[in-house]
Amino acid sequence: MEKKFRRIVPDNVRVEDLKPVNIACGSTKCNEGLHCFSLKKSALRKHNSERVCHECGADLIEWDRVHKNNIKDSRFIFKSMKNELIRHVFWHTEIEEAAITHAQNRGKVELRSKASKLIKSRIGKHTFMDGRQTPLAGKEIINYAQHATATCCRKCLEAWHNIPQNRILSSEQIEFCTNLVMLYITERVPDLKDEGVEVVK
Ligand SMILES: [Zn+2]
Ligand SMILES: [Zn+2]
Incomplete structure (x- = not known):
């Protein structure tokens, strides 16, 4: 699969089949719990907050805790990040x-x-x-x-x-x-x- 999904990944494409080249920072598969939390003005307009998924508005991340940037809390930080489609793919993709x-x-x-x-x-x-x-x-x-x-x-x-x-x-x-x-x-x-x-x- 060569296609790049810059926003919503269609339902007929399975998460397991997504490779890094198929996705971008803004990609989402919200109905499978994989979002995008990059700061976007569109999120602010649509959902009144930049700290939610720009596509569906999901508010899942405990930002105060993540933003402490405490390496001892890395498990929590990584767990939070895996709510994003792009991070999920990079944690699970096969490495060359x-x-x-x-x-x-x-x-x-x-x-x-x-x-x-x-x-x-x-x-x-x-x-x-x-x-x-x-x-x-x-x-x-x-x-x-x-x-x-x-x-x-x-x-x-x-x-x-x-x-x-x-x-x-x-x-x-x-x-x-x-x-x-x-x-x-x-x-x-x-x-x-x-x-x-x-x-x-
Ligand atoms: Zn980046
Ligand atoms: Zn979402």
């Missing part, structure tokens, strides 16, 4: 084998340092190409992780982590984003070691 192997070859220590650098260069400050700076897939597992954890662009960062788009990220904020990314990677890559191991596939 090349990306898994490449992650195992590098190991956690190297991945963490790479993740921190990518976060700084992609979302450290606002860019005019915001929303397009993080590829949807590929050999770099950090791409998947950034979309899954809403650290892919400044719009997602603002919605989920309450950091205004015009602010330059502090080192604490970069560290927080890096920690989220690493939690995703360690959950999705089996047996990831601290140091890289030679995995030949």
Whole structure:
């Protein structure tokens, strides 16, 4: 399936069949409980709040708690995020084998340092190409992780982590984003070691 559903995903398309390329930030499948909480003026107009699903108005997220950006509460943060179609897809999609192997070859220590650098260069400050700076897939597992954890662009960062788009990220904020990314990677890559191991596939 090549199609990209920018808003509502039709009923005859199954969630399990959706790949990252099929969806965008605004995609929803509200009748299956998968929404979109990015901040949109349309939500404000239609539902009197930007903190609800822009399509159906579902008000599901405990924003005060999510916005504490407390890494110790990451389970709750991730559980909340999975109410969004885009995050759900990135948490469940099959990751390209090349990306898994490449992650195992590098190991956690190297991945963490790479993740921190990518976060700084992609979302450290606002860019005019915001929303397009993080590829949807590929050999770099950090791409998947950034979309899954809403650290892919400044719009997602603002919605989920309450950091205004015009602010330059502090080192604490970069560290927080890096920690989220690493939690995703360690959950999705089996047996990831601290140091890289030679995995030949
Ligand atoms: Zn919805
Ligand atoms: Zn984003």
